[in-house]
Amino acid sequence: MALLDWAMIGGYFVLMIVVGVWAKNRVRDSGDFFTAGGRMPWWLSGISHHMSGYSSAVFVGYAAIAYDAGFVLYVWWALGITFAMTVGSFLFAPRWPRLRQRLGIISPLEYLKIRYDLRTQQLLAWSGSLLKIFDVGAKWTAMGILLNVFAGVPMVWGILLTGGVTLIYCTIGGLWADALTDLGQFLIQFVAGIVLFVAVLGALEGLPSIWTMWGDLPEGNASVFNNEYTGLFVMVYLLINTLSYNGGTWNLAQRFIASPTGSTARRAALLSAGLYLVWPLVMFFPMWAAPLLLPGLEDTEQSYALLTTQLLPAGLVGLVLAGLFSHTMSMTGSDANAISAVVTRDILPAVTRAGRALTPRGELTVGRVSVFLFIAISMGIGLGADSFGGVIGLIIVWFGGLVGPIAIPMLLGMLPWFDRCGPTAAISSWSVGVAVFALTNFVFDDALATLAPDQVTAVSVGGPVVCALITYVLVGFLRPWNDPAARALVASLAEDAADDALARAKAAREGQDGTHA
8 A cells, every 4th residue: 555545544544533522522421422312313323324234344255255156245135134124114213212212221222121021131131242242353353354455464453453443432422423423434435435336347348347247257146146145045134134234233223212203213224225225236346346357366355455456546545445444443333332332221230239320421431431341352352253254254154143033032022013922932032043053053063064055054044043033923922921011112112102101110110120221
């Protein structure tokens, strides 16, 4: 990289820190820090949701999939998320801000104590926090790989640089800093993506290449399904994406919780769905064209970075790298904010008396410390990502396989059709999902190796979430649960109006055990 490229990167980092410092002035208490005080406009929430939905791992792990398998990446990932968010805009997104309106939540898991019980809330809080540490660790690894290819920066320094800047602006600015930097990062990655898109067209045959290059790609790369990414895999990941992007991934739930009303959250979800429908066609095009421009590449995870360094002049390389930084820092920063909210409002009040006595200012301090620790620990995981199957292994297998058992009780618990699924259904669902994940990945992995590649991926990733879903519904049917406060909560989420009876039920429940909801 040239000096001009480094100047672009340096300017980007300075801008992110400045935004974090500016956002600090908008943060007065834990509500501002974790949910932007419920005042985030729908367009900012939608852009932030989109930017927080993927990181530079897309330009490493998914770039390898695009090189090896082609167009199917858009089908199972982008189209799947578009469908998931369209459905979620009516089923899930509006219910998140209504939970904040009724219960004053600042964490996606706070409502679970009323909906189920304290035991269920703690189980999902602890397991979900542990899972996100590994997921975010994969994002730091991906950024380290890109920096190594772009500039020869050792992996450890690349991870420390990216994580360090994210740590600064997230710790001081909270969700306002996340969302505002997401907006700036969206503009940067938009320009960077267009620049590389045009450069790749120039290296091929111009604009007609958008339609003509597919016949020159390796066999199957122009197909809707290819390699292990079959129709079965796409259906499995459609379920996973629906659960993850509608709030099963906690940082994405935070974007909806911060919306003023259910209707604004719906508009935010639809905006995010539209961005996932259109933008990946531009973003993935260089990855799809990579086999023509970089034939015979051994390490296909480096394809996107190599295209950038070979096709773009000084200055523009730094712009693209800043765009890649933007995705990682957007997602990991929002993850850190969501995890710290769970630690502050769900975990600490349940394990320490001091956690139950925190003032809003005290919660703000604890939240900032939690952000710092989460980012630091996840950076350590990133340095050892090879032990967990690398970037793709951590994202597709670990996160994809385990997010379902955690998300199913959270999301389905908000819907009236499942209001008789109680703590037994939730805990059984989680237990079965985790057990299936362990069995398929560590006990019967040798037996699975005898199956076709598409079957292995579908079973290892889809098995846990499908079994967890069946268990949740079946146990709820066989052992129906009837709790007036829980059923009143679920019923109240159908519209934005306040519910005084529900508020009284919440106060009575808190009075019984002396903890936060």
